[in-house]
Amino acid sequence: MVFKNLKLILVYSILILTVPSIFALTLQELIDSYNFGYNDGTLNINLFNDYMIDSNSNGQNDTLIINITVNATYTAFFEVYFDLVEESGTLSNKINQSLSSGISNVNVSFDTRLLTKNKYNYSVRIYNTTNILVFSKYSIETNTYSGFENGTSINKITDENLNNNYVRINLTLNVTQNQDANITVYLKFNETTISATKQATLTSGIQTVSIDFDNETIKSSHHNGNFTLDSLLIGRKLIHPSYSTSIYNFEDFAKTSYFRNYSSAGIDTNANNLSEFLEVNFTVAVKNTNTYEIQAEIYDQFNNFVKNLSASQSLSVGNQTVSIRINGSDIYATKISGPYILSVTKLIENGNITDKQFEPHIISNLTYTDFERPPLPDLKLNMTVIFNQTTNQSNVTINISNIGESPTFNVFLDIFNNETFSTTNNTVILNINESQIYNFIVTNVSNATLFTAIADFDNLVDERNESNNIMQNTPPTIVSLAIESLTTMYSNGTLKIFEFVILNDGDTAVTDVQWWFDTNDSNRINSTSNISLAVNERAFVYIQYNFSDEGSYSVKANATGLSQSTTISSSLISAVGVGDLAITSFKAANIDIANVIFEIQAQNNLLQNLTNLNWSLTTADGNIINSTQQFSSIQPNETIFIFVNYDYGRTGTFNPIASVTNQTYSDSKTITLDIKHIQAYNLSVVNESGSKRIFEFIIKNSLNTNLTGVNWTFDTKHSNVINNTATSVLQPSEQMFIYIDYNFTSSGTFNVNATAINGTLTDSRNLTITI
Amino acid sequence: MTTIQSQNRTTAEAFNWLDNIGQVQGSQDINIYVGRRNAYIPSGEQNLDGNKWKKENNLIYFNAKSEGLPYNGLVVKDGTNIYVFGNEIDGDIAALRELVDNQEFYFSKSGTDRVDYISEEDLDGLFVFDYLHTDENTEVNINGF
Numbered sequence: 001m002v003f004k005n006l007k008l009i010l011v012y013s014i015l016i017l018t019v020p021s022i023f024a025l026t027l028q029e030l031i032d033s034y035n036f037g038y039n040d041g042t043l044n045i046n047l048f049n050d051y052m053i054d055s056n057s058n059g060q061n062d063t064l065i066i067n068i069t070v071n072a073t074y075t076a077f078f079e080v081y082f083d084l085v086e087e088s089g090t091l092s093n094k095i096n097q098s099l100s101s102g103i104s105n106v107n108v109s110f111d112t113r114l115l116t117k118n119k120y121n122y123s124v125r126i127y128n129t130t131n132i133l134v135f136s137k138y139s140i141e142t143n144t145y146s147g148f149e150n151g152t153s154i155n156k157i158t159d160e161n162l163n164n165n166y167v168r169i170n171l172t173l174n175v176t177q178n179q180d181a182n183i184t185v186y187l188k189f190n191e192t193t194i195s196a197t198k199q200a201t202l203t204s205g206i207q208t209v210s211i212d213f214d215n216e217t218i219k220s221s222h223h224n225g226n227f228t229l230d231s232l233l234i235g236r237k238l239i240h241p242s243y244s245t246s247i248y249n250f251e252d253f254a255k256t257s258y259f260r261n262y263s264s265a266g267i268d269t270n271a272n273n274l275s276e277f278l279e280v281n282f283t284v285a286v287k288n289t290n291t292y293e294i295q296a297e298i299y300d301q302f303n304n305f306v307k308n309l310s311a312s313q314s315l316s317v318g319n320q321t322v323s324i325r326i327n328g329s330d331i332y333a334t335k336i337s338g339p340y341i342l343s344v345t346k347l348i349e350n351g352n353i354t355d356k357q358f359e360p361h362i363i364s365n366l367t368y369t370d371f372e373r374p375p376l377p378d379l380k381l382n383m384t385v386i387f388n389q390t391t392n393q394s395n396v397t398i399n400i401s402n403i404g405e406s407p408t409f410n411v412f413l414d415i416f417n418n419e420t421f422s423t424t425n426n427t428v429i430l431n432i433n434e435s436q437i438y439n440f441i442v443t444n445v446s447n448a449t450l451f452t453a454i455a456d457f458d459n460l461v462d463e464r465n466e467s468n469n470i471m472q473n474t475p476p477t478i479v480s481l482a483i484e485s486l487t488t489m490y491s492n493g494t495l496k497i498f499e500f501v502i503l504n505d506g507d508t509a510v511t512d513v514q515w516w517f518d519t520n521d522s523n524r525i526n527s528t529s530n531i532s533l534a535v536n537e538r539a540f541v542y543i544q545y546n547f548s549d550e551g552s553y554s555v556k557a558n559a560t561g562l563s564q565s566t567t568i569s570s571s572l573i574s575a576v577g578v579g580d581l582a583i584t585s586f587k588a589a590n591i592d593i594a595n596v597i598f599e600i601q602a603q604n605n606l607l608q609n610l611t612n613l614n615w616s617l618t619t620a621d622g623n624i625i626n627s628t629q630q631f632s633s634i635q636p637n638e639t640i641f642i643f644v645n646y647d648y649g650r651t652g653t654f655n656p657i658a659s660v661t662n663q664t665y666s667d668s669k670t671i672t673l674d675i676k677h678i679q680a681y682n683l684s685v686v687n688e689s690g691s692k693r694i695f696e697f698i699i700k701n702s703l704n705t706n707l708t709g710v711n712w713t714f715d716t717k718h719s720n721v722i723n724n725t726a727t728s729v730l731q732p733s734e735q736m737f738i739y740i741d742y743n744f745t746s747s748g749t750f751n752v753n754a755t756a757i758n759g760t761l762t763d764s765r766n767l768t769i770t771i
Numbered sequence: 772m773t774t775i776q777s778q779n780r781t782t783a784e785a786f787n788w789l790d791n792i793g794q795v796q797g798s799q800d801i802n803i804y805v806g807r808r809n810a811y812i813p814s815g816e817q818n819l820d821g822n823k824w825k826k827e828n829n830l831i832y833f834n835a836k837s838e839g840l841p842y843n844g845l846v847v848k849d850g851t852n853i854y855v856f857g858n859e860i861d862g863d864i865a866a867l868r869e870l871v872d873n874q875e876f877y878f879s880k881s882g883t884d885r886v887d888y889i890s891e892e893d894l895d896g897l898f899v900f901d902y903l904h905t906d907e908n909t910e911v912n913i914n915g916f
Binding site: 133186233238358 | 823829859
């Protein structure tokens with residue numbers, strides 16, 4: 001099973017987590033599942049062979065020979081490596097060999113005294129002359145061997161503490177060959193290794209070799225516990241012993257000063273829950289009174305640099321604590337989240353590093369937002385939008401200002417609307433209390449277009465207040481309610497059914513809508529419950545009402561409602577005719593002495609057409625005037641106008657009657673006319689001098705017969721009434737001119753009156769003059 | 772680089788960054804040597820704070836151990852020199868990733884020496900090998916680098 005990409009590994013990892021453990025894969029199994037071999041096609045190797053020989057003919061094999069058969073595609077020099085896989089590493093050997101094109105054999109030998117096992121896995125690596133790998137194959141098995149010459153082996157391992165100056169590893173070796181060899185011991189703890197090397201002269205037989213780890217090496221481990229003897233190198237022979245030392249405490253071996261402990265905390269001096277400082281405390285075990293320098297670096301857990309720490313301080317012997325404070329605002333300014341890691345610490349004495357540690361302390365439970373803010377800018381927006389209804393353009397003005405405590409740089413301002421307009425502007429620098437104004441004319445917009453301005457959209461500017469970076473114009477809210485229509489749905493005599501429609505024609509909801517309906521018949525019908533209307537929603541109201549009498553009425557529908565505490569109302573008046581066929585108006589439109597023009601208005605109050613309508617006028621002086629042409633069709637609610645000219649030719653009071661009928665429906669109406677035959681007119685001042693005035697007025701006979709006994713009177717309104725002294729006779733259409741000379745003798749305003757008199761009939765005219 | 776950082780950070784962050792990092796770049800040269808065939812990688816066994824490392828037989832040896840896998844790699848900071856290399860290109864890349872992952876140590880102001888070894892059990896190294904040997908990528912002669 002070979003994983004060919006990370007996704008597969010991920011899938012398998014998930015499988016490991018989700019399927020029963022029988023399918024789980026260990027890391028070693030995962031590694032073993034790979035084929036690390038490689039072949040660029042230069043060489044083809046199919047035969048791998050190995051055997052042992054006795055090179056010195058002492059009756060015991062001493063050399064392992066590995067042979068491979070190579071089929072080369074071209075002739076060249078190659079470096080061929082063979083790696084025997086030991087538990088603690090590899091034992092490698094190489095040969096430089098020219099390989100001819102075609103089949104060649106390559107042999108490499110290993111001294112069996114370097115071997116520690118009877119059977120090996122080995123790999124073959126072949127490089128060309130430019131040191132590029134052309135072939136590799138892994139996990140090839142050798143034969144199983146026994147009885148070959150073994151090299152030096154370990155009989156016993158012990159360890160001891162030499163007066164806290166050294167940790168000594170004593171190796172009891174069974175040496176098989178005299179040799180001068182470097183012996184290196186590797187001690188492992190917490191994934192860290194320390195080593196010590198000693199050059200030793202080994203002679204055949206049992207021999208003890210001691211390798212010492214000096215106190216500074218032990219101290220540098222900062223380890224208190226066992227060490228594992230991970231591997232041992234004797235010359236070229238690598239041995240993987242299984243040995244654990246006694247417990248050693250690095251502090252026991254320390255002869256120079258070292259870091260003993262670390263702590264850290266946020267310092268909130270003003271109790272506002274924001275720390276003014278990050279304090280890191282270094283506890284130093286001082287071995288020598290001196291001035292020490294402490295250096296450290298703080299990173300986050302993702303290797304982002306946060307801050308350097310350093311301090312120099314004179315320390316006396318003993319455990320001393322050095323506190324280093326960092327400004328909290330500096331931590332905040334990094335915007336790097338905690339937890340933080342003290343990545344490396346160094347203790348320096350006289351310019352020499354006496355102790356150092358990697359990642360010895362984690363500053364947990366603190367992140368940058370826990371610290372005081374530095375002086376920050378604060379961007380604030382103001383926007384005005386003026387819409388031009390004529391051009392459908394909006395004049396957008398945006399004022400971006402810095403109301404914070406520090407300048408800000410590179411401020412981006414995005415402006416867009418809810419249609420297609422969008423633009424971005426940039427301000428290089430905005431000092432404290434400085435503003436920048438942007439102005440745009442945006443075309444093809446409406447009064448309802450919503451404009452939005454956002455400062456620092458990507459939040460590149462750290463601000464004191466981030467909530468005032470967005471501004472939107474507020475399109476005017478239209479609160480409105482309308483009576484959309486008022487119609488008669490049904491009519492039967494005086495019974496009517498009305499419909500009126502209440503429409504919310506604004507752009508906001510209206511609640512608590514109430515209505516009332518005025519019948520214009522001394523009745524008002526009120527709604528009994530409130531309703532709410534959403535935008536463009538309608539309420540249909542139906543009212544049945546039986547009018548007390550036929551006639552023409554101005555009914556009125558009214559509605560009121562609430563929107564955001566604003567009371568709005570609307571009403572609609574409609575004239576309705578009650579009854580079937582009705583004369584809605586009959587009057588004398590004009591009277592010229594005895595010549596009268598009558599106006600008759602008749603309305604079809606039915607919900608159907610009326611046909612063949614006739615009319616007649618009974619003049620009340622013995623004449624009846626009938627229509628000569630019928631109204632063929634009158635539609636519902638339609639009003640017809642009839643004008644009749646009639647000359648009474650004499651004085652008198654008359655009660656003419658107008659009638660309309662279509663045989664089925666009819667109506668009539670009468671009025672009273674007072675026809676006067678005498679007329680006074682043209683009252684005027686024709687001459688004046690001081691308080692003296694000369695008045696003129698005219699009396700005319702409007703009859704077509706002689707008018708006898710014509711008299712007049714003139715009231716000066718100055719305590720004097722001037723009366724005619726003799727009556728007159730006027731022929732038809734004859735006029736009589738009267739001139740009156742009067743001295744008012746005093747100043748004042750006088751409303752003089754001239755009256756023509758014929759028996760009981762009079763006709764007067766007034767004139768106001770000022771003396 | 773300074774420009775890129777300042778674009779990606781807030782103004783305050785950029786100033787803080789320049790205050791702390793910029794001086795390091797200006798006052799200290801770091802030489803980075805990458806790749807197993809780099810001639811500047813010292814030969815013979817090196818000892819750094821008790822860790823012994825070397826490149827021998829075209830393999831990395833770390834504390835006497837050589838695992839021989841393509842993705843084994845080593846990152847070493849020795850003074851102002853940083854060596855980044857692996858057994859094969861897989862190890863070169865895995866070591867570079869390790870350098871980036873631990874940049875706080877390798878590029879720190881304190882300049883502390885350090886060694887990181889990409890072992891057989893290093894999943895990041897194994898992932899690099901896995902990625903380089905997908906069917907698509909094996910069509911390229913990755914060992915030709």
